[in-house]
Amino acid sequence: MPSKSYFYGFKVPLHDVDAAGVMFFGHLFRHAHDAYEAFMAANDLPLEQIIQEDEWLLPLVRAESEFRAPLRHGESIRIRLCVADLGRSSFTLLYRFEDETGQIRADARTVHVNVDAARGSSAALPKRLATVLETYVCDPRSSDPGR
Amino acid sequence: MPSKSYFYGFKVPLHDVDAAGVMFFGHLFRHAHDAYEAFMAANDLPLEQIIQEDEWLLPLVRAESEFRAPLRHGESIRIRLCVADLGRSSFTLLYRFEDETGQIRADARTVHVNVDAARGSSAALPKRLATVLETYVCDPRSSDPGR
């Protein structure tokens, strides 16, 4: 299956590093979400518009991360974002944090479920969203999940 | 003038300390605002209710802080909150950050203006709020602004 990844870069800022001298793990999720917002906007699905128009709800039901090596102040990090799982009403995003040498420093995943606001139950992903997500489906077990 | 302060305590958490080994200055404002929320709730004016009922708007128009000595991981800090200035439609809160020896580590101030949501212009502070604030008016130039 042909697949591609979305790339998002950032430099570890002073305030993300904690008293132990490494990036506080909770901030990894903030950067992951920033990558998600940029990914959605790049695919004509800006979150601010989705929220304002109240068309869909895509609550996060699960988030997880594995930390392989600590991130330090000033490091340039690239997040490789792809779709690790795509279901009828839910999807899982994979965020691979890579340093400038290509080494994987951390992996994060978020699971989102589409909820029908009126009925409060899960609902099929909107077609417009599913079409975008299909393009980014990757194999999370691969060392090179999407290119 | 008889006056009193509101006290709010916290311990500097791991994630507030930055790559330079001291509390990142921006987090001081977060703690100041937490003290403000606790102060309002303690005086029967919980912010979540004010926002939900959309009765008033109290936007912050100015914030400032002076840092005397860096705050370090694990330090127990007490914020002394009082009203440094009380006008017809606006007020200034003073947040004095003191350590366990009583030494002042930082001073922060926030200026809030009451805005009439319908007309978009400044409006007299609601009576219920003004009555509370009057009780906490202090002299910010004093070394012991309120007790």
Place this chain on the structure above:
Amino acid sequence: MPSKSYFYGFKVPLHDVDAAGVMFFGHLFRHAHDAYEAFMAANDLPLEQIIQEDEWLLPLVRAESEFRAPLRHGESIRIRLCVADLGRSSFTLLYRFEDETGQIRADARTVHVNVDAARGSSAALPKRLATVLETYVCDPRSSDPGR
């Protein structure tokens, strides 16, 4: 197995709520870590001392969270912290976020590994730490994991 939990309370502050009107999921991990710091301090193992003395390193290797119901501004939340898994060189903390009615709103878990700073490899947990953790071992599958 007799076991107990450590309890840590907080009120959802204004700045934790995001543009979608609910607590941003990344902040859950900040509160979980605040509970961890308070738990360690309450058991005579303050993190700031462990870090300064550079005696042990307890890096987080994994963090995860499931969100059952969104947290909203002003809600009083109690974190029930217990030890979901205790190994020779690692342990898993469970953080159960409960509201005032006792309903579980979210579960978070962090996995910590003790690292020998000199050799860079995992090492048995310090006895002083293991003794504390044993007291708080709980059954994470139980609806009432520790009391």
Place this chain on the structure above:
Amino acid sequence: MPSKSYFYGFKVPLHDVDAAGVMFFGHLFRHAHDAYEAFMAANDLPLEQIIQEDEWLLPLVRAESEFRAPLRHGESIRIRLCVADLGRSSFTLLYRFEDETGQIRADARTVHVNVDAARGSSAALPKRLATVLETYVCDPRSSDPGR
């Protein structure tokens, strides 16, 4: 006086917006500091290097901000950074937050003092730093402080 500004852009992310529907004011200082880090790196003075080499200390002694209009989710903001004041041992940075129409939404200022780490007293700014800062001196009272 010829002068120039440094420009730094960002889009208001979901997690910066608070329960009142606008960017939490404390986050403005985080973005200001990110602009400062980018400015220093662009001028061959990366903060991570300065901190690691422990050559100078540039503690913040004061920070302030005026908020003219709230920032909302998804807005593209440009920070115009210039040097509002340059002394022998201290300097003041001005951060002007402008939206896409060029409207000023907020102004922030940070005051930094060079401290001699050994003696603990203020010291003349390092020549390398002073030379860079001179290039960016602006007139903060001007509506167009630096170009």
